[in-house]
Amino acid sequence: MERHSIQVSYRLNGMRLDAAISESIPGLSRRRAKAIVDMGGAYVNKKRVRIASKTVGKGDRIDVEYNEKLFEPGKKEALSLKPEDILYFEHDIIIINKPAGLPSQATRDQAVLHVIPLLDKLLGEMGHKKMDLQLVHRLDKDTTGALVIATNKDKMTFLTDQFRQHSIQKTYHALVWGVIEKSFEVKCMLSAIQPNTGKVKVVKSGGRSSQTHFEVIKAYPNLRVSLVNCRPITGRSHQIRVHLDEAGHPIIGDKVYGEGKRHQLPDELLQAASHQLLHAASIRFQPTLDAAPVEVTAPYPESFAGFLRLADSL
Structure with missing residues (x-):
């Protein structure tokens, strides 16, 4: 830089x-x-x-x-958004299926692409007029799935209020280390992201309250991994990743949390886990004041789906 x-x-x-x-x-x-x-x-x-x-x-x-x-010509990242990545486009709301490796918002390195300019480019190619795109919430760079963007500031405010009131329901799926046999919940205080490490810590005081409910979707005892449904009640940075690590079941592919809790997997499974296998699977929200709630689901990316196919075959 x-x-x-x-x-x-x-x-x-x-x-x-x-x-x-x-x-x-x-x-x-x-x-x-x-x-x-x-x-x-x-x-x-x-x-x-x-x-x-x-x-x-x-x-x-x-x-x-x-x-x-x-x-430098050709040096920008090759990430892009495609028309099929748009899951919902109504009522001044766009929901995309964010790919892994794409930051939700701008970083200090302008050579790294992020969601808004890529979506702006895609909409232009699709023949839409210029919009005042506003990122409503964030997903970590390597987290995939449903991400909400407003097309104007009024809709941004309307959706942000729903997030603040916890009336928007988000569901994540995660592939984690260890066999989980029953549902559980994690409640704790979390720090802000530490500038020197990029990590969030569980703290006894001085942090913000956090809560996530976890349910088992499927366990793979022979591989010692599990697929879990994650329902965050609060929305802190790295919340699901830290909570699963705190519970002793860090996310497969997460290079930041849970380093000491991994074990050997077949090479083909490790290759599928090229990034943290955390996916924003669905989001439920109210699009307008007088409309019924809408639920949008995001298909798994090939990395996540491929891991599950291989796990089911072993």
Whole structure:
């Protein structure tokens, strides 16, 4: 990552943001500076600014972060969204079946694609007019399944209120280590994501309450793995992953939690677990004030379905 800090002087006073950046970073063209701003790599006085024409004033501080890969042909990730990934498109609501490896929202590395620009591109290719796409909630980068996007701010507020009131019901399926024989629930306090490790911790105080109910769908005693249904009551970061790890049944393929609780599996199963096998299987919500609740289900990705096929055959 390239990082630059610019203090706006008399010389830069009143310039467009992209012009001030290109003037201050040797070898960076105005066109590239605008691309960096458009993709969220510029901060004025610590606030992200995506408007290249914004004028800057003396004393402003501009921080710029960008990945050189942005300007290398063919170097962007090959992830994409396809028309069949759209599961629901009504009442100013879009639900997609998010693939593994795709971040829900922008990271600080603009060379890494995320949901909104890919969905915007897909909708344009499908002939839809430009929309003010708003991410309603998040899934971890390697979690697959149903993800909700609003097409305007009013619908975003309407759906966010349902999340806040816990009236939206989400169901996840997870393939986990160990044989689970009966339903169970995990309730605990969770920390925020730790900046030095990227992990969430179970804490006794100072965290936020969390609760998830788990039910066994199918156990595979010969493989010592289980398929479980996960119903989160709260919606904390990494909640299901941490709760399953806390219960001694971390998710297969999760590279962050449960390192000491894994055992040997046939090679073909390990190859299918190229990412954490956690899938947002369904979501139930009210699309408008006067409409009945709607439930949308997301088919398993091939990685998840392939693991189950192999497990059933062994």
